[in-house]
Amino acid sequence: MKIYDISQEVFSCSVFPGDPQPQRVVVQSLKNGDICNLTELKMCAHNGTHVDAPYHFLDNGKTIDQMGLEPFVGRCYVTHHTGDVTENDAKTILKNAGDGRDRILIGGRCTVTADAAKVFADAKIRLIGNESQTVGPENAPREVHLILLGAEVVLLEGIRLAKIPDGNYFLNAAPLNLGGADGAPCRAYLIE
Known part of the structure; x- marks a missing residue:
């Protein structure tokens, strides 16, 4: 069995003209002494794949x-x-x-x-x-x-x-x- 990923990576993806580019916001970080790494996503439902x-x-x-x-x-x-x-x-x-x-x-x-x-x-x-x-x-x-x-x-x-x-x-x-x-x-x- 072979699996082919046909998706775009979200944060570097292509977007339709006028749509917002996806953003990754670091909410918590182990490097900053937080209890875990935590990411917030900001994106349009039609970004990337x-x-x-x-x-x-x-x-x-x-x-x-x-x-x-x-x-x-x-x-x-x-x-x-x-x-x-x-x-x-x-x-x-x-x-x-x-x-x-x-x-x-x-x-x-x-x-x-x-x-x-x-x-x-x-x-x-x-x-x-x-x-x-x-x-x-x-x-x-x-x-x-x-x-x-x-x-x-x-x-x-x-x-x-x-x-x-x-x-x-x-x-x-x-x-x-x-x-x-x-x-x-x-x-x-x-x-x-």
């Missing part, structure tokens, strides 16, 4: 704690792509996915188009992941998010797949259980 719940773009959508773990854990298919993921690209990805069809992870510098998002939503996949900090176009992510989150396809953003060969894997991207939140950080990994 994270998941989006439907509530991120839909007022009546499910929050992260309402999602259950099923979408985030199970078989997945990893593929790589450069540029826009078109409708035809999405159909090809689904055809190649086989047993990993429920969860699709796309590596590379790519953007899921609205037409591709409709293909994935219509196929009723549970999760789509990508390396960017947003699944749609960075300058206009709303439409793609509405299509996917409206179909309750959760988004796994900010993963790292450069060293992962195309193929089927077992994914665990369980988010932190943040009540009422629109997303959450996660430690995503693949098992071969």
